Amino acid sequence: MQSTSHIGKQTKSRRKQLKITQSDLSEISGVSLRTIKAIEKGEANPTIDILNRILEPLGLILVTTERVKHE
Template sequence: MSVLEIGEQIKARRKTLRITQPDLAEMAEISVNTLYKIERGQANPTIEILNKIANVLGMEIKLEVKQPKL
């Protein structure tokens, strides 16, 4: 999943929950500017920041082993 796709997922979930960017940023204890850049795919957030956002939005971060292409 690309940084842009991650940002799109976060934005879509935030909008579904009707949470504004400033409110989400405050709840996740990150800056509004950081959240803005993440949602636009212009940032390379740490796992820690993504985890904070995911916890507020009721999401989880999963790492999976890729299946080999046959």
């Protein structure tokens, strides 16, 4: 899944920036470690709720925006 793996990369890099482990993030967010690992690897199709819970402690949010026509 393209966009999912993209989001996975973003959360992983942001998490590392904040110097916290997957395990830390799991405890903070309340999302299972197994799921966090899957998402960061891009091998998941998470629900919005799960994603928001992970993004929140990372200071990130999910928004919809207009797709720019290819230029």
